[in-house]
Amino acid sequence: MGELSVTSQEGRSEATPSPIVDEAAPAANPKRNTGRRNSGPARMRSLRCPRRPRIWFEVLLVAASYWVYSLVRNAVPEQRTAALRNADWIWSAERYLGIAVEQTVNHAVNSVTWLIVSMNYYYATLHFVVTVCVLVWLFRYHPGRYTAARLALFATTGVALLGYYLYPLAPPRLMSGGHFIDTVLVHHTWGSMASGNFKNMSNQYAAMPSMHIGWSLWCGLTVFALASAPWARILALxxxxxxxxxxxxxxxxxxxxxxxxxxxxxFGYAVSYAWYGSLPHHLPKRVPLPGGSARLACLSAGAPVRTRHPAADAAAGRR
Structure with missing residues (x-):
């Protein structure tokens, strides 16, 4: 009986280890030894992976961001003297270089009433409406690219606020002796937050840079890169x-x-590229479920990952 007992113990000691244990073991020891050391970098890598956007969070984020943008932009001191001086300098420099076309365009378009009135409403509304529509389109049809594109837009807007503070600039319509026409006042149209009844609600000397161009170009490039319909790509440009x-x-x-x-x-696209390692339109269209292969690709090769047993994979496939 004793020999049988010894043989039995020896048999167990020589038994072939379970493949499940072998696969899990390499991951267990590094995790036990370096878990605390690697948790920070792993968490950072996880944050830099595209995530599934949540509608309630995005609505609150966009609304809060636009409110903060308006608050900060309007809180920048209205340095009227410096703003007018900078406007005079830009206008003089353009005329010296022979590229001062703004006054000619302003007077020519103002002579066509229906056209300039349409442009007044365009200026007042579309820069916000179209930008929100593109964000919604990205959220709905390109969720994997949404967060990277949104980061580019937010970084663009953030650095613009710095420009408003460092370089106050009066728009041409406020220049003294510039002979520009303030089309909102002349045609009594609603719209511009910098003219008429709304002029006291907005900083009138925050013309550089133009976020009408920054946002519209973001919309145009985004739709052009991702839309499949030719007409949509043309409109985007x-x-x-x-x-x-x-x-x-x-x-x-x-x-x-x-x-x-x-x-x-x-700058905004550079920030997005630095964070996600790719431009938005190069990212996957859909965000995989947590644990998916594309999700794991965002983590470093040395991150501990437990390999599933084939039987478990088969069971998961049946479910």
Whole structure:
């Protein structure tokens, strides 16, 4: 009986280990030894992976962000003297270089009443309406790219606020002796937060950079890169182009303000690329479920991952 007992113990000691234990073991020891050390980087890598957007969170985030943007923009001191001086300098520089076309466009379009009135309403409304519509479209049809595109938009807007503070600039319509036409006042149209009854609710000397261009170009590039319908891609290119015509025709911006908006958008995309490691349209269209292969690809190769047994995979497939 004793020999049988010893043999039995020896048999167990020589038995082939379970494949399930072998697969799990390499992951167990590193996790036990370096869990605390790697938890921080792993959490950071997880945050940099695209996530499924939640509608309630996104609605609150967009609303709060626009409120903060308006609050900060309007809280920037209205440095009237500096803003007018900067406007005179830009106008003089453009005339010296032979590229001062704003006044000619402003007077020409103002002579066509229906056209300039339409542009007044365009300027007052579409920059917000179209941007929200593109965000909703991304949320609905491109959830995997939504957060990266949204980050680019938010970073663009954030750096624009810095521009408003560092470089106050009066729009052409407020220049003394510039002979520009304030089309909202002349045609008594509703709209511009910088003219008429709304002029005291908005900082009138925050013209550089133009977020009408920054936001419209973000919308145009996003739709052009992701839309499949040719007509949608054409409209995507026309939208920022028409916006440029509108901001100049209504004397709300110099065309150089548009270059400032483009520079801000470039910064916004750079921030998004640095965080996600890719431009938004190069990311997957859909966000995989937690634990999916695409999700795990965001983690480093050395991250502890438990391999599932084939029988468990088969059972999961049947479910």
């Amino acid at each position: 026309l939208y920022p182009t028409l916006t440029l015509v509108v901001i100049v025709s209504t004397a709300n911006h110099f065309w150089l303000d548009a270059l400032g908006g483009m520079a801000c958008l470039t």
